[in-house]
Amino acid sequence: MIAKLRGLLDETGADWAVIDVQxxxxxxxxxxxxxxxxxxxxEACTLFTDLQVxxxxxxxxxxxxxxxRDWFxxxxxxxxxxxxxxxxxxxALxxxxxxxxxxxxxxxxxARAQGVGPKLAGRIVNELKDKAGALPGGGSLGGGVALPRGGASADAVSALQNLGFKPLVAANAVAAAIAELGEGAAEGDVIRVALRRAAG
Incomplete structure (x- = not known):
């Protein structure tokens, strides 16, 4: 499967681009x-890709x-x-x-997205509510605490999910732990505090 393209931007349209790779x-x-x-x-550009057949x-x-791409x-x-x-x-978002x-x-x-009606928008948020926190977004979750992307925070979220916590619960607990300990905290400390938060 084609996972990434790096080349020159050759042409663009309303919803497409042609990337010249050698x-x-x-x-x-x-x-x-x-x-x-x-x-x-x-100009040179890089695209992460997903092939649908x-x-x-x-x-x-x-x-x-x-x-x-993960959100897609x-x-x-x-x-x-x-x-x-x-x-x-x-x-749109x-x-x-x-x-x-x-x-x-x-x-x-x-529902602000073109072509997405209220019914489909409701289905999207209902089906993805428990999965949303596991994916990066650079915003806040639930309590409004920002969750830093990557590194110890992502590993800590994954660790909590492996212990059976739902993605949104895990992400919120890790965000709270990092807010308490600081962004430079060791992964083990983040997981320990996040576990306490999630269990509480």
């Missing part, structure tokens, strides 16, 4: 946010970050959300807005 042009469908992050035609179509989707994959697990709809959501909306059950925010 003379081979890849047509990649993207959100508007990803398109705006690619730069000018002729169906009976009568093969489509390469491109994302400015691996985080956006999560969105397309929801019944009624195909690749075009997922890109529309990612075009930042990752932090999307994570906070799913985490708090805010369907109205998700």
């Amino acid at each position: 003379g081979v042009g890849y047509l990649v469908h993207c959100s508007s946010k990803t398109l705006s992050a690619l730069g000018m035609v002729g 169906s009976e009568n179509d093969m489509r390469l989707l491109g994302f400015a970050s691996a985080d956006e 994959r999560l969105l397309t697990t929801v019944q009624g959300v195909g690749s075009k709809m997922a890109l529309a959501v990612l075009s 930042s990752l932090s807005e999307l994570r906070d909306a799913c985490g708090s059950g805010d369907a109205a925010t998700v």
Whole structure:
């Protein structure tokens, strides 16, 4: 599977770009946010990709970050959300807005995306509510505590999930632990405090 492209931006359209990788042009469908992050035609760029294959179509989707790609994959697990709809959501909302909306059950925010009605928006937030906290978004969760991306925080969230805590509970507990200990805290200390928070 094609996981990443690095080359020159050859051409762009309303929802696609062509990336020239050593003379081979890849047509990649993207959100508007990803398109705006690619730069000018002729400039070097990198896209994280997801290849979708169906009976009568093969489509390469491109994302400015691996985080956006993870959210795309999560969105397309929801019944009624195909690749075009997922890109529309990612075009309308930042990752932090999307994570906070799913985490708090805010369907109205998700419904801002073109083509997403209230019923589908409700399904998205309901199905993704418990998964939202496990993915990066750079925003806040639940109690409004910012969760730093990557490093000890991501490992701590994963550790709590492995112990049976739901993603949103784990992420909130780790965010609270980091707020208490500071961002430079050791992973073991973060997990210890987060466990106390989650269990309490």
